[in-house]
Amino acid sequence: MREVAFIKQNKEKWLDFEKAIFGKTLKNPDELASLYIHLVNDLSYAQTYYPKSKTILYLNNLAAKAFQKIYKTKREDSNRFIQFWKIEVPLIVYQSRRYVLYAFAIFLTFVAIGVLSAAFDDSFVRLILGDHYVNMTLENIEKGDPVAVYKSGSNWGSFIGITLNNLYVGIKSFIFGVFGGLGTGYVLLQNGIMLGAFQFMFQKHGVLWESVRGIWIHGAMEIFAIVIEGAAGLLLGASILFPKTYSRVTSFKRGMKDGVKILISTFPFTIAAGFLEGFVTRYSNIMPNWLSVGIILITLGIISFYYLVYPFIVNKKLKKTYGII
Template sequence: MREVAFIKQNKEKWLSFEKAVINNDFKDPDELASQYVHLINDLAYAQTYYPKSKVIKYLNQLSAQAFQKIYKTKREDTNRILSFWKTEIPLICYQYRKFIYIAFIIFFAFTFIGVISAANDGEFVRSVLGDSYVNMSIENIEAGDPVAVYKSGSNWGSFIGITINNLRVGIIAFVLGIFLGIGTLYIMFKNCIMLGSFQYFFYEKEVFWESVRGIWIHGSMEIFAIVIEAAAGLILGASILFPATHSRYTSFKIGAKTGIKILISTFPFTFAAGFLEGFITRYSNVMPHVLSVAIILITLGVISYYYLIYPFKVYKESTQLTSLSPTSI
């Protein structure tokens, strides 16, 4: 499509949307959010096919205004809290889905490095996890309970301590993204190397299945949430490195707000993982195999659906609503 035709086709819609944003003329906050996504698509199209066009600057400014309105016009009540997880976060995850994919690619790559390193260096696991932890794990394996470490302490004590630690790791992974994403990569590298070498250690000791049944009851949500938090850190870093047509400061503010929203969205999953580790994992060796596998698949399925599948569903619904709204006719 030629640029003139593109502008002619969408001009009336943009002007109507701009007027609504300026006058705060949106009865339903979700209407603003859905039309914002539609606007972002127009901006992406223009950046791809008309990279030198002045319309890019206009759409950038309009999208920045709309972005701010989304979080200022929604009602601060129970519905607002519900819409945060139901609509806002899925739309943000859809818009920044490439960062989530990249975070997962990095996660698997670093974890694989941990596995390979442990497989080729007999002392690597000890250098990463420490002699005391490795010796304790060997004693637990010989005693017939490879994941006995998760049974130490009280239920509530374990739940609170583990949850606080996981929240700390996630927040650090995000905040260190301010160093152009390098800090986030460091946190991912450190934790993934530990995970990969840790799992290989159990494989080498021929108790891999027992470790999976124990570790991943809580690990599915815990590790997945950390990857999402790392994606938020990468978004923060990219906002500084690649401001596009925004000023670097404006781009940083947008990246920081977006990253914080994603970070907050992971907290319920982190709490759920802490609960499972404090109250359920300790019984993994006595519960039926089918139950432990079911818990792993359900927890992994829930968080995977929310961050990887549900955003497409919300985006599709939002674009359908936008196509039916008066501003796009």
């Protein structure tokens, strides 16, 4: 059968399935499961006879969304909270993995720009960080405690203030995605250039290691979360610019829904980073190297695994069980 005929023959069925999955009136789980079997059969047929067709991408995406809906409906009596973190978010991250890649590429590019700008322009660090902060940091370096700024204020005060600020940055990064992703790119630009200039300042004064073993105790989760929030914003922007087979409104709603879930998934990591900054980083100068480096590696490992490795594990299990790629 020619692909055109295949699409024409099944188009109405697929559209009805879309309505069942994304519409306000939902079918019961058994009906959805029955429709799902037909959809997977169509997907397998397309994979066999039209291996390079965009139809496969469409059916694969629809099948993945259908699985989430069916799984959610059938497991409504189970712990919804656990399923959100264990299945739903990892699948969305896997489906949005290109935006995670884009966010990291954009952020690291701006970090490099920050480093190079600071290296070739002595006034750049002050322009980005401000005279007050730079002067205070230089005084701390002279006193032999480069990250003394993290000792200011009370533990709880620092934790709450820092956490609220980081949550605000993350939410802003996501919401600004409505400007076609450009707003999110600007937030990544701000934070990337600031990080690059910030770390170069310590490098220039010969205390890079001291800064790394202190700042990255909380920075590993904090910075990583900002990048993931940026990915959510880019996803939102793409849903507006590139609706694919959906109407622009429907695509935006889907992008908003998936993006919000990714955004929410970063909150525990942001809160954990705030806790570490308020209660642990301030003691980094008296910690043995193995402890500070251990905390950095553990925190970076946890968040990296959840967003970069675990989604592939969940998807592989899904593919093995249901034939979705």
